[in-house]
Amino acid sequence: MSQSERIKIAKRVAEELKEGEAVNLGVGIPTMIPDYLGDKKVFLQSENGLLGMGPTPADEDIDMDLISASKKPVTYEIGASLFDSSDSFKMIRGGHIDVAVLGALQVDETGEVANWAVPGETILGVGGAMDLVAGAKRMIIASTHVSKDGSPKLVSKLTFPSSGKRKADMIVTEHAVFKFREGKMYLVEILSDISIDQLKEITEANFEILEKVK
Amino acid sequence: MKKLVSVKDAIQLINDGDTLLVGGFGLSGSPLTIIDEIAASDKKDLTVVSNNLGEEGRGLGKLLVAGNLKGAKGSYFTTNRDAVKAWSKGELEIELIPQGTLAEAIRCGGAGIAGFYTKTAAGTKLAEGKEERIFDGEAYILEKAIKGDVALIKALKADTLGNLIYDKTARNFNPVMATAAKVVIAEVDEIVEAGSFAPEDVVTPHIYVDYIVMNRYIKKGGRYVESV
Structure with missing residues (x-):
């Protein structure tokens, strides 16, 4: 996967985020994604206890007590707030976070996600x-x-351990955008020069094709 | 200050077989000085409740190397390869708990709540053996509160009563852990006069804190460096 494809995915997801969302x-x-938001302002939440997370600091400003959930140094945006871990997950589980954008190991055709464990490995x-899967609004x-x-990541049925019963709303890959509605998967956009037949070959999950894509 | 003790005296409050609640997200907000002292002691069969097990040979990772541990409960151990190895050899018991469930279980432990139903992990491998119940059409699982014998937490400053404030995201699990153990020991960078904090700024009120220990680590270039 090239960096330009990763950027393509990040840019497309950035379009989905709305001004002022958490x-x-x-x-x-x-x-x-933050690099591709343009003038749009969103509030980034980090589950270790920060709302209003800003970009990576310059080397001389690094403070390992101001970090992201990936344990990387970050900064504050104006209006940032700090809170403890139980408050942070109150935000997440309680439906106060508008959008969670997550990676995945597998997603099935109903939108169920596996993103924490590989079978056969410790x-x-x-x-x-699992808290983000259970609680984020989108x-x-x-x-x-x-x-x-x-091997396909978009599968008919998960073979990796599920992250929860709650379904994803959307998936963006380097080739396509799919949405999930009432247990069904819909192709809503093609992002590369791939044909629909080629897309079907690398997608094990069954999907329906919206009229505008055909 | 009445609550100030040496780190040597502080760890005498820990008994073999105890469950320790240890603050920190990785090394940030982790009581590194107290951990060093435990690693240098012959304390054994300890169970640590903490988000991670430090890093290899750093923070709580030292207790694993030193052989103080029987088990660990937390949300993410993958980044400490020593923990993965010890677990696969059967030398370390691990209970994996989603991070939000861990935080809430400790909060409940300190709040007089015996357990709670959460939708996190319902229907997954981590729900195996747990009671599931449907509320308003959604599946929830029963999780029990977590309490410790001793909580080892890290704060930025204490006042002379034991009120605590924290440094940026080093707060993480520390305030909830301060409420959920029989004995609470806080490691701090600085002690100031009572009254120095505005009441609005106090995060952990002093009644939760039993003992204070001075941090021996200093930060240089934003990273932790041992000072002695």
């Missing part, structure tokens, strides 16, 4: 993934279309 960004491609980390998945070994 947004939690997962690790990987989601962390690139499972010793979940972090805030869930957008930003992910490569297939996994590193070429």
Whole structure:
């Protein structure tokens, strides 16, 4: 996956975020989104206890007690606030975060997400993934279309452990945008020069095609 | 100041087999001085409740290397390869808890609440063996409160009564842990006169804090460096 494809995904998700929304960004491609928001202002929430997270500081301003959930140094935006972990997850679980943008290992055709564990490997980390899946008002998945070994990430049924019963609203890959409605997956946009037949080949999940895409 | 003790005396409050609530998100907000003292002691069979197990050989990672631990409960251990190894050899018991459930379980532990129903993890592997109940058409699972024998927390400053304020995102789990253990020991960078904090600014009121220990670590270039 090239950097330009990662940027394409980040830019497309950035279009989905609305002025003034509270947004939690997962690790990987989601962390690139702030670079593509233009003049649009959103409030980034970090689950270790910060609302109003700003960009990476200059080296001389790094403070390892002002960090993101990925444990990377960050800064404050104007109007930022600090709170403890239980308050932070009150925000997340209680439906006060407008959008969570998360990576995924697999997403099934109903929108159920697996993003915390690989079968057969030691499972010793979940972090805030399940809380975000359960609680954010909207869930957008930003992910490569297939996994590193070429196997489909968009599957008919999850073979990786589920992150929760709550379904994603949308997934953006380097090839396409899909939306999930009432347990069904819809192709709403094509983002590369891929044909629909080629897209079907690399997508195990069944999807319907919106008229405007055909 | 009445609550100030040496770190040597402080760890005498910990007994073999105790459950310790230890603040911090990675190394930030982690009581590194107290952890060092435990690692140098012969305390054993400790169970640590903390978001992570520090990093390899750093922070709580030191207790694993030193052999003080029986188990760990937290949300993310993958970044400490020592923890993964110890677990796969059967030398460390690990209970994996979603981060928000961990924070809420400790909050409940300090608030006199025995358990709570959460939708986080319902229907997943982490819900196995837990009671599921439907409220308003949605599945929730029963999680029990978590309490500790001793809480080891890190604050920026204490006043002479023991009121605490925290440094930026180093707050994380510390304020809830301060409420949920029989004995609470706070490691701080500085002690100031009572009255120095505006009441509005106090995050942890002093009644939660039993003992204060001075932090031996200083920050240089934004990172922790041991000063002695």
